[in-house]
Amino acid sequence: MITTLSGDTSRLLATVDFVKEQDTATLLPLLFPGLDGPELRTLAEHCRFSHAALLVFPSDEAELRAMLTDCGLVAALPPRPSVVVRERLAVRHRRPAAELDASILRPAVTGADGAHRMVEVFALTVPPGSGLEAMAAAERERQHEAHVAFEVVAPDPLVLRGLCATLARYGATPDGGGYNPHENGTVFYFGAAAEAKAGYRRVELYVPGDHRDILDAHLAEHRARQPAETLLRLLTGAWTTQALSAFAQLRVPDAMDSERGVGVEELARAVGARPRNLATLLRYLAMLGAVTEGRDGFRLTESGALLRAGAPGSMRALALMYGGPFYESFAGLVHTVRTGQVAFDHLFGENHFDHFARDPQLAELFDQSMAAGSAMFDPVPAHPALTAAAEAPGGATVVDVAGGNGELLGRILAAHPSLNGVLLERPHAVEAARRRLEETGLGTRCAFVAGDFADMPAGGDVYVLSRILHDWDDERCREILRHCARAMPDHADLLVVERVLPCDGSVSPATAWDLHMMCNVGGRERHAAHYGRLFADAGLALVGRSPLPLDGNVLHVRKARSASA
Known part of the structure; x- marks a missing residue:
């Protein structure tokens, strides 16, 4: 247990003794009284006590070195900066983070049971006359950064959810966390049970690997307990x-x-x-x-x-x-909500397609930004409709409608050497696509058509509409789809790539993009059933749906039987 002792060296020595004396099976019930029997055995099987942490306040690095030596600790110096602790101290004490020199060391300690553990030493340098003495005194009293940590062994998502649920049953409360890409580890912080007897009020669960999906739910519960902080972060x-x-x-x-x-x-x-x-x-x-x-x-x-x-x-x-044009127009969101008029059009005097087309640099930037979400396209070339077309005798043709700079069509042609392509785009964009595909050696297998949707090339085997329909209102979508239906032979497939709104109200990037499309473009995201009605109005039918990265979907569409009979 941490006791009130004079001097940081005494506090650190008490922490070292604590780490040496405790083990997983005895420490868990102290932090979460009532934890016993099978649940204690399950927790002890899946996580192990790894370290205890303490914040100390040396005047310089020499004093920190002497402090470690007095406690029998050996650590590599100089210590590494601790950005997280520095930011927390800055927020708690309303001081500029730039004024705070916070660092971290992790000297090794061997427990009485022979297990290898650490003492996590956070150090805030407090030079004489720096004005930080009051902060140090307050932190020594309240011990905000003191915590004990357990590392999850061979984590599995189901096991991790079970561990969090078990701790919650015995009084643990979510208290933040984060993912460290450099260590490839996820940290879950909990407040210990109110009846805890270990002297620590904060518990860390360290999980090797990326578990941000589970962390998101953990953080949401933590923020729900702190509405003012949550709102400030949002603002x-x-x-x-x-x-x-x-x-x-x-x-x-x-x-x-x-x-x-x-x-x-x-x-x-x-x-x-x-x-x-x-x-x-x-x-x-x-x-x-x-x-x-x-x-x-x-x-x-x-x-x-x-x-x-x-x-x-x-x-x-x-x-x-x-951060540029769309950021400026988002300031007109109130205007859009009040009037139904597109904020971008209200601010710039024309829709974003025309505005970007007048400025070659903006036009190029927009096409590049559309390609920046290309991770969504990764699984598209493997879609069964494209695979079947590639296996057809005599070859087949893919028509990419408003295909931007050719990013998606290029991926499809690269994946299927037997396919040919046609790219329909606005005049300035079609030239950029031509250059891109020629640079990658695919230009000889692709024809380029400068025009609008009314210039839809006929006779293709697979048509692709990637992130196009969400730009437009329902009537314009029906018009675009009718152009597709007229151009498509009876055997042809249409692949529509879009984000689809969830039906259950769950968190989804599509909901955010729905707001963006309304404010900046005049379009919208839609539910799958909504798309189905638009397809039907154009004589088409939704026959399948496949998920994509970044919350995307491929909607597989064919001519309705009555339309092709």
């Missing part, structure tokens, strides 16, 4: 959009490395920014997980690297679009 969402957009616009990711840190001064020179201001932006991005901060500077994470220009799967164009 600052615009800051996140602009921070990521500015990061991409300044091309900071292109000047960074994912293997080594780069100092702020060097980055500022490379991108033409003020070092102090760039540092503030990077610290915020570290909180978002786009970069990490170390002693050698800032490094890109896997997510941040997607904002590099030209990177595989780059989402830079999407960041610029969402």
Whole structure:
């Protein structure tokens, strides 16, 4: 148990003794009184006591080193920065995070049972006269960062859900958490039971691997208990959009490395920014997980690297679009809700297709942003309709209607060498698609048609409408689908790629895109049954539906029997 002792060294020594003396089977009932029998055995089988954590307040690194030595601890110095603890301290005490030097060490400890554990030492440097003494005194008293941790052994989603449910039955309350992509580990924080006898009020469950699907439910329950904090996080969402957009616009990711840190001064020179201001932006991005901060500077994470220009799967164009024209027009959401008029049209005086077409740079950016969601396309080439077409004697033709820069058609042709393609697009876009497909060696198998939906090429074997119908109201969708139906031979298939609204009210990106389409484009997302009615109105029938990444779907459509009889 942690007791009130004088000095950080005494507190740290008490933590070391605690880690040495405890084991999983004895500690769990202390944290969650009443836990016994089969449930205790199940928990002890699937998780093990790994460490206890403490926040100390040395005046400098030399004092921290002496503190560790006095407690018999050996750890590599200098310690690594602890961004999470620094941010929590800044929020709790309303201090700028830049003023706080918080770090972390994990010296090893051997338990009385021979098990290898750690003491997680958080250190906030408090130089004499720094004005941080009051903060240190308050943290020593309240022990906000003190916790005990258990690591889940060989995690399985069903087992993990069961562990969380068991802890909840014995008084555990969700208290935050997160996913660390660098360690590929997921952390679940709980408040211990009110009757806990271990002296710790916070429990960490560390789970190797990515378990963000389960973490989302855990965090939702945590936030439901803190409505003011939840609302504040939601209200600052615009800051996140602009921070990521500015990061991409300044091309900071292109000047960074994912293997080594780069100092702020060097980055500022490379991108033409003020070092102090760039540092503030990077610290915020570290909180978002786009970069990490170390002693050698800032490094890109896997997510941040997607904002590099030209990177595989780059989402830079999407960041610029969402932080640029669409961000501006979202300020007119009230106008759209009140009047039904599209905010983008109200702000810019014309619809987004015409507006982008007048500006070649914007037009290119829009086409690139559409391709940025290309992960949704990954399974499309393997759709049975395309596979069957590829196996047809004499070859077959795929018509990509309003196919953008040719990203999806290129994937289909690359996957099926026997197929040929036709791409229909607006004049400026069709040239970009031609260049893209020629660069990949697929241009000789593709014809390019500049025009509108009324210019639908006839006689294709498979038609593709990828993220097109959600741009338009129902009447325009019916018109587009009728053009498809007239062009399609009786044997042809139509593949419609869209996000589909859930019928049960569950959380879905399609719900967010529905708001975006209403405000910025004048379109909408729809339920599967709604699409089915639109198809029927055009003499078509929905015959199948397959899920795609990023909450997408392939709606498989054919001519209705009465229409083809």
